[in-house]
Amino acid sequence: MNNQNTKYICVGKIVNTHGLKGEAKIYPYLNPKEDFENLENIIVEPKIATNNTKNSQQSIEFEQQLETQGRRLQIVNIRYKKNMILARFDGVDTIEEVEGMKDRSIYALKDDVAEEDGFFYSDIIGFDVVDEKLGKLGKISDVTQGVAHDIFTVLKSDGKSFMIPSVKEFVKDIDDENQVISVCIIDGMME
Numbered sequence: 001m002n003n004q005n006t007k008y009i010c011v012g013k014i015v016n017t018h019g020l021k022g023e024a025k026i027y028p029y030l031n032p033k034e035d036f037e038n039l040e041n042i043i044v045e046p047k048i049a050t051n052n053t054k055n056s057q058q059s060i061e062f063e064q065q066l067e068t069q070g071r072r073l074q075i076v077n078i079r080y081k082k083n084m085i086l087a088r089f090d091g092v093d094t095i096e097e098v099e100g101m102k103d104r105s106i107y108a109l110k111d112d113v114a115e116e117d118g119f120f121y122s123d124i125i126g127f128d129v130v131d132e133k134l135g136k137l138g139k140i141s142d143v144t145q146g147v148a149h150d151i152f153t154v155l156k157s158d159g160k161s162f163m164i165p166s167v168k169e170f171v172k173d174i175d176d177e178n179q180v181i182s183v184c185i186i187d188g189m190m191e
Helices: 033-038 056-069 095-099
Strands: 008-018 023-028 041-044 071-081 084-089 104-109 128-131 135-145 150-155 161-165 171-175 180-183
Touching (some): 008 084, 033 071
Antiparallel strands (some): 023 084, 071 084
């Protein structure tokens, strides 16, 4: 899905609890993750939400569902632990409350997030990955922030996945308009 015309952007996922007093461990989709400091509020997707939007109508329907059924939370404190964000929210004071939000994506208004490097990670999820010689390899299913560089996870049509480092030697072009990432992979990379 191309998120350029959407109001919200997926900024991360609550992956676990941290401690007993309502702190959430978040896997960030923002690069750099410190962009979370620009956010005052987030919305946790409702439990029944499915964001597999293919067109603008489905995107609008998902955003309406997010606004009416999602849980709005005000960020009180953010700190970092390795590649994760530990966040506290106003009114969330117990581990049980965070457990109820585990494995759910979190969203913010797109206008609240600084876009400096030309795209948001969530914009490229679902983009086709095409190799110069091998043709279509699959679709981007995830982006991981590494220490030296980011890693794109590519989901192949057979359900298996492989990773491509987001460096100029492998990632040649990101075509936002056509939702295609052109790559040049080496032998053994897809195994």
